[in-house]
Amino acid sequence: MPITPATATHSPSNGTAEAILLELVDEDGVTIGTEEKLAAHQPPGRLHRAFSVFLFDERGRLLLQRRALGKYHSPGVWSNTCCGHPYPGEAPFAAAARRTYEELGVSPSLLAEAGTVRYNHPDPASGLVEQEYNHLFVGLVRTPPAPDPQEVDATAFVTPAELKERHATDTFSSWFMTVLDAARPAVRELTGPSAGW
Numbered sequence: 001m002p003i004t005p006a007t008a009t010h011s012p013s014n015g016t017a018e019a020i021l022l023e024l025v026d027e028d029g030v031t032i033g034t035e036e037k038l039a040a041h042q043p044p045g046r047l048h049r050a051f052s053v054f055l056f057d058e059r060g061r062l063l064l065q066r067r068a069l070g071k072y073h074s075p076g077v078w079s080n081t082c083c084g085h086p087y088p089g090e091a092p093f094a095a096a097a098r099r100t101y102e103e104l105g106v107s108p109s110l111l112a113e114a115g116t117v118r119y120n121h122p123d124p125a126s127g128l129v130e131q132e133y134n135h136l137f138v139g140l141v142r143t144p145p146a147p148d149p150q151e152v153d154a155t156a157f158v159t160p161a162e163l164k165e166r167h168a169t170d171t172f173s174s175w176f177m178t179v180l181d182a183a184r185p186a187v188r189e190l191t192g193p194s195a196g197w
Helices: 005-010 092-104 160-169 176-191
Strands: 021-025 031-036 048-056 062-067 082-084 110-122 129-140 152-158
Touching (some): 048 092, 048 176, 062 160, 082 092, 092 110, 092 129, 110 176, 129 176
Parallel strands (some): 048 129
Antiparallel strands (some): 048 062, 048 082, 062 152, 110 129
8 A cells, every 4th residue: 555644644664653734824824834733723723724524415415423532622523524634735625535535434426625714613622722724625425434433433414404403412513513604605506405505
């Protein structure tokens, strides 16, 4: 298997863990440097590049994931299909496709840009801060998820009505509604009016 940036970062040849670096950006999304991942999320947070993916099945249902309990940030909460951070110099589109496969074992049959959103969301449970310039993507998935249990605890396909019910009873990531609302125009274009998004 060829070594990708993902496997190289997590499995260095000397057996020690290498720091995962994020791209720091200014308010316009221009790269201004790098920072170690955990340090970038310490209060008050450093503005960094991120991505969020929303994948839908042929019935227009959104694929949600519940984050694994072992994750240091927002463990055990429901969130969008996939989210994460590009490596420094990695295109957000490439990072979104890579992480969707790494976390969920699926490759989108369609993936399209859906704009950007900038937000600042503290996570009360962990004390960490999501200070992100987030690239949004929407797409289609035609194969069942095969999640990596280190990343994903559970998955579910939901209609807008089912999401509303879940959102009232389950815990979701602090950023979920912000990124979903920002992606809605592209979601509606992708799924059509009958899906109800």
